[in-house]
Amino acid sequence: MSCRCGLVGLPNVGKSTLFNALTAGRAEVAGYPFTTINPNTGIVPVPDPRLATLAELLKPPKVTPTTIEFVDIAGLIQGASQGEGLGNQFLAHIRDVDLLVHVVRCFEAEDIPHAAPSLEPARDVEVIDTELLLADLEIIGRQILKTEKAAKSGDKKTLANLKILQRLEAWLNEGRWASTLVCSDSERERLAELPLLTRKPYLLVANFGETEWHNRRFLPALEKLARERQVPLIPILGELEAELLDLPPEERQEFLAAAGVAESGLARLIQASYQLLHLITFYTIVGPEVRAWTAPAGTQASRCAGKIHSDMEKGFIKVEVMHFADLTRLGSAAKVKEAGLLHVEGRDYPVQDGEILLFRFQIR
Numbered sequence: 001m002s003c004r005c006g007l008v009g010l011p012n013v014g015k016s017t018l019f020n021a022l023t024a025g026r027a028e029v030a031g032y033p034f035t036t037i038n039p040n041t042g043i044v045p046v047p048d049p050r051l052a053t054l055a056e057l058l059k060p061p062k063v064t065p066t067t068i069e070f071v072d073i074a075g076l077i078q079g080a081s082q083g084e085g086l087g088n089q090f091l092a093h094i095r096d097v098d099l100l101v102h103v104v105r106c107f108e109a110e111d112i113p114h115a116a117p118s119l120e121p122a123r124d125v126e127v128i129d130t131e132l133l134l135a136d137l138e139i140i141g142r143q144i145l146k147t148e149k150a151a152k153s154g155d156k157k158t159l160a161n162l163k164i165l166q167r168l169e170a171w172l173n174e175g176r177w178a179s180t181l182v183c184s185d186s187e188r189e190r191l192a193e194l195p196l197l198t199r200k201p202y203l204l205v206a207n208f209g210e211t212e213w214h215n216r217r218f219l220p221a222l223e224k225l226a227r228e229r230q231v232p233l234i235p236i237l238g239e240l241e242a243e244l245l246d247l248p249p250e251e252r253q254e255f256l257a258a259a260g261v262a263e264s265g266l267a268r269l270i271q272a273s274y275q276l277l278h279l280i281t282f283y284t285i286v287g288p289e290v291r292a293w294t295a296p297a298g299t300q301a302s303r304c305a306g307k308i309h310s311d312m313e314k315g316f317i318k319v320e321v322m323h324f325a326d327l328t329r330l331g332s333a334a335k336v337k338e339a340g341l342l343h344v345e346g347r348d349y350p351v352q353d354g355e356i357l358l359f360r361f362q363i364r
């Protein structure tokens with residue numbers, strides 16, 4: 001399923017710190033570059049107010065949130081696309097993820113070396129983004145060479161391929177991202193076959209120290225950049241949030257509030273990632289368990305059943321559907337049915353975000 005979020009950025013910007021804060025994990029964190037070499041992977045529960053409301057209403061013994069996966073990747077440096085650092089190897093790890101979470105350092109610390117002569121987050125973002133663009137340009141360049149040879153035959157489809165590749169090359173050369181190139185469906189399909197980094201959904205995380213959080217020194221430049229690029233920007237006190245993990249959740253909130261943070265940046269990051277991946281949440285209420293599940297928007301009911309159990313997909317008969325909003329407004333499944341708001345759908349039904357599903361199936 002498509003929901004792997006990769007933490008990328010320069011070395012020593014706090015990727016592993018953030019990963020640990022997200023996953024309550026124990027990835028190695030240290031004040032020297034390239035601490036992380038092999039990617040760390042962790043499964044993270046998705047904070048979900050609707051699930052909390054269902055739990056409150058139905059009081060089931062067991063409540064299971066849905067999850068999303070984060071991958072802590074090694075730091076990239078300038079020249080990575082040319083093999084600097086562990087260059088291409090790290091880029092390969094980035095190709096494996098579905099979403100790029102670009103972590104940028106917004107904390108001064110003399111004892112923690114920075115990959116650039118000064119701390120300038122907006123420029124640091126450009127350094128990494130340029131490497132991603134260059135890596136894509138290399139792929140496109142190779143494809144163009146190959147396609148040019150093949151196009152000599154005059155084959156129409158090959159000529160069309162060549163055209164979109166050349167258009168994308170010019171676009172990337174202007175510093176723009178493959179994801180923003182306007183193209184036809186068939187062109188999009190062609191580009192989807194290539195392992196391009198700049199086609200992936202992308203968001204920026206600004207990892208602040210407490211001093212910088214309060215003086216807001218780096219924020220305006222990053223906000224401007226995020227606006228221009230039309231990407232979400234999530235400011236976060238990464239180290240503080242990682243340290244608070246040892247405390248019970250209520251106390252965490254108190255500490256964050258004391259540091260001037262209204263809402264945990266981690267929760268915002270998880271939710272933003274979820275949205276960018278165009279995922280929906282559906283719910284099941286079976287026996288003692290209320291559970292949230294994730295699927296890409298538009299997934300058919302039988303495929304959703306398959307996420308729960310392959311037998312449910314194979315033996316799918318129908319699905320009874322009600323909406324979260326109706327259940328919480330009316331208070332019980334019986335009342336939803338009485339009001340005529342429970343509908344029965346077949347295997348091709350595209351499941352909507354917030355629906356509560358009861359699958360009917362036979363074991364074959």
Ligand SMILES: Nc1ncnc2c1ncn2[C@@H]1O[C@H](COP(=O)(O)OP(=O)(O)OP(=O)(O)O)[C@@H](O)[C@H]1O
Binds near residue numbers: 033107
């Ligand atoms: N918000 C922050 N404020 C202050 N220090 C921080 C913050 N976030 C991380 N650090 C410190 O920065 C150092 C580098 O952190 P970390 O190992 O998480 O970076 P990384 O990006 O994973 O590095 P690498 O690319 O080498 O794996 C650590 O000493 C960590 O404690």
Ligand SMILES: [Mg+2]
Binds near residue numbers: 073074
């Ligand atoms: Mg690391």
